[in-house]
Amino acid sequence: MNIDYKKLKLKHWFEDENGNIVDEDDPKACFYRHCFPLEFHEFLDEYCYHPQNPIVKFLCRKSRALDKWLSKGKDKTFKQILDCTTTYGSGSDCIVAMVNSGDFTLEQAIWVYANSCERCMNVLCYKYLDGKDGYAEFSDEWKKANTECEFCKGL
Ligand SMILES: [Zn+2]
Structure with missing residues (x-):
């Protein structure tokens, strides 16, 4: 293998049709590429009755009761509401340390870290980076952070 990290460092670059990096003003530029290897991508779909008629749709948005009444017996459909x-x-x-500990797979570590609130991220850093960063769960700093996610809710 001959790995060139130039494109990774750029994050955004223009290419010609052969994948060569070119300037934006270059007449051969035909692609604008973006590369984010450390990005977590998530979608949220609403799963409910979605009326097709725009007037009914408008009225359903205004009245939860009407929406509930009209949706009885109707098929639920997906509608993307968040990307x-x-x-x-x-x-x-921290993620590498989490994986190396054997407590998480790579997929689990990325998912847990990306979905953690501030105080949970600090707890993970503290635990898996041997106290070099972050703070312990239930410490004074943890209580002060006042953030909450599904991993620490109710603790
Ligand atoms: Zn949390």
Whole structure:
């Protein structure tokens, strides 16, 4: 293998039709590429009755009761309502340590880290980076952070 990290460092670049990096003003430029290897991508679909008629749709948005009444017996459909990305690059060291501990697979570590609130990220860093970063669960700093996610809700 001959790995050139030039494209990875650029994050955004223009290419000609042969995949060569070219300037934006180059007449051969025909692709604009973006590369984010440390990005977590998630979608959220609403799963409910979606009326086709625009007037009914408008009225259903205005009245939850009407929407509930009209949707009885109707098929539920998917409608994408959120498409979000978040980077977990700042947690690379922690994620690697989480995987190396044997507690998580790579997929699990990325998912857990990317979905953690501030205080949970700090707890993970503290635990898996041997106290070099972050803070312990239930410490004073943990209580002060006042963030909450599904991993620490109710603790
Ligand atoms: Zn949390």
